[in-house]
Amino acid sequence: MVLKLSKNLRKSLLRGHPWVYRQALDSNVLTQAQVKAHKTVALKDTKNQFVGWGYYDSQSPIAFRMIRLGADRPNAAFYQQQMTRALKARESFISPSTNCYRLFNGEGDGLPGLVCDVYNKIAVLQCDGYGAEQFWSKEKIGAWLVDQKVAESVIFKPRQKNAQHVFGAKAPQYIEILENDQRFEVDLIQGQKTGFFLDQRDNRKYVQSLSDKKNVLNLFSYTGGFSIYAASGGASSVTSVDISQKATDQLQKNITLNNFDPKAHQVVTEDVFEYIDQNKNTKWDLVVVDPPSMAPSESAKPQAIKKYIEIFAKASKQVTPGGDICFSSCSSHISFEDFSFIIQEALSQVRRNGYVCRVSGQGSDHPFPVSCPELQYLKFVHVRMVE
Numbered sequence: 001m002v003l004k005l006s007k008n009l010r011k012s013l014l015r016g017h018p019w020v021y022r023q024a025l026d027s028n029v030l031t032q033a034q035v036k037a038h039k040t041v042a043l044k045d046t047k048n049q050f051v052g053w054g055y056y057d058s059q060s061p062i063a064f065r066m067i068r069l070g071a072d073r074p075n076a077a078f079y080q081q082q083m084t085r086a087l088k089a090r091e092s093f094i095s096p097s098t099n100c101y102r103l104f105n106g107e108g109d110g111l112p113g114l115v116c117d118v119y120n121k122i123a124v125l126q127c128d129g130y131g132a133e134q135f136w137s138k139e140k141i142g143a144w145l146v147d148q149k150v151a152e153s154v155i156f157k158p159r160q161k162n163a164q165h166v167f168g169a170k171a172p173q174y175i176e177i178l179e180n181d182q183r184f185e186v187d188l189i190q191g192q193k194t195g196f197f198l199d200q201r202d203n204r205k206y207v208q209s210l211s212d213k214k215n216v217l218n219l220f221s222y223t224g225g226f227s228i229y230a231a232s233g234g235a236s237s238v239t240s241v242d243i244s245q246k247a248t249d250q251l252q253k254n255i256t257l258n259n260f261d262p263k264a265h266q267v268v269t270e271d272v273f274e275y276i277d278q279n280k281n282t283k284w285d286l287v288v289v290d291p292p293s294m295a296p297s298e299s300a301k302p303q304a305i306k307k308y309i310e311i312f313a314k315a316s317k318q319v320t321p322g323g324d325i326c327f328s329s330c331s332s333h334i335s336f337e338d339f340s341f342i343i344q345e346a347l348s349q350v351r352r353n354g355y356v357c358r359v360s361g362q363g364s365d366h367p368f369p370v371s372c373p374e375l376q377y378l379k380f381v382h383v384r385m386v387e
């Protein structure tokens with residue numbers, strides 16, 4: 001099966017950008033090809049020169065994802081080489097104090113659309129979209145993961161659905177993990193994403209370093225990633241707010257698991273907007289605000305920017321003079337430039353000012369191709385407020 005470009009994207013693809021949008025494919029060739037989603041397809045440019053091999057997604061605006069440039073068709077040995085390379089790159093994460101990490105980060109590991117998170121000997125596979133779900137053989141990947149002793153059980157977690165068994169021993173619903181010596185219980189079946197937000201590991205460690213003797217507010221806390229690190233960093237009190245009862249129940253368990261005094265932790269199951277409105281006069285020394293992605297598409301971006309400004313303005317008001325606030329966003333459609341604008345607008349709306357102390361993103365087990373900065377989705381900015 002061969003697809004053909006209708007736009008001259010040869011240079012961009014050769015530079016390593018891995019995607020072709022539908023409007024850049026020759027629609028006549030596409031109709032004739034009757035591409036099967038699970039098959040490897042070749043891509044030629046407008047002059048019929050070979051570009052490389054990838055797979056087709058009939059349901060996504062990203063219609064073709066490049067797997068291998070050049071004429072050599074990817075085979076089992078090629079995929080094993082990519083997976084081995086990814087595993088080798090993670091060796092520095094696996095230690096007695098951390099047993100959870102992202103093993104495959106899709107395009108950033110040359111395995112487009114394929115995600116694999118490892119939680120203490122259980123691997124959770126996830127695919128980015130219909131095409132990836134059809135293309136990647138979960139069973140073959142599962143067998144490799146067990147053979148390499150990366151995992152004893154492999155499950156597949158379709159987005160917004162419960163997990164399914166793939167390979168190896170049957171996985172339990174809950175697993176205890178260790179991240180920088182902090183203990184968390186992860187719900188592998190019903191948890192959000194693959195169960196835990198591994199991408200914030202380095203930012204959580206940073207928040208730990210800011211927390212000594214502070215009273216901390218963690219907004220959109222999920223199961224308490226930032227809360228547990230703040231407590232272990234010496235916070236005098238931690239308040240965590242999330243709308244999901246499942247997440248806050250899990251957070252209570254994580255407090256106990258780490259032997260923290262439950263009296264120093266307030267766990268609130270509520271809408272963050274309502275919580276802030278009811279606690280307008282309370283101030284915190286350190287606020288972390290990590291809302292869910294609000295821009296699922298480029299067209300949703302203007303509305304999402306408004307929403308981020310509103311949340312960040314409200315959160316900024318809760319910070320003591322001279323206190324700290326960490327803003328985060330996981331929306332890939334919001335760039336670092338957009339994010340800087342959002343923070344400036346938010347502070348200006350509530351007449352606060354501050355200094356940017358740190359700008360960071362996802363951890364290094366979430367790599368992305370140099371030529372595809374769209375995949376640098378996580379943004380994290382620490383601002384110290386003016387007194």
Ligand SMILES: C[S@@+](CC[C@H](N)C(=O)[O-])C[C@H]1O[C@@H](n2cnc3c(N)ncnc32)[C@H](O)[C@@H]1O
Nearest residue numbers: 197220221222225242243244271272290291292
């Ligand atoms: C990106 S996750 C936060 C991840 C967390 N910071 C961590 O490190 O694990 C966003 C969280 O926001 C919660 N959420 C979504 N809308 C909310 C709302 N209106 N009020 C409170 N929590 C909300 C979701 O339940 C989810 O747990």
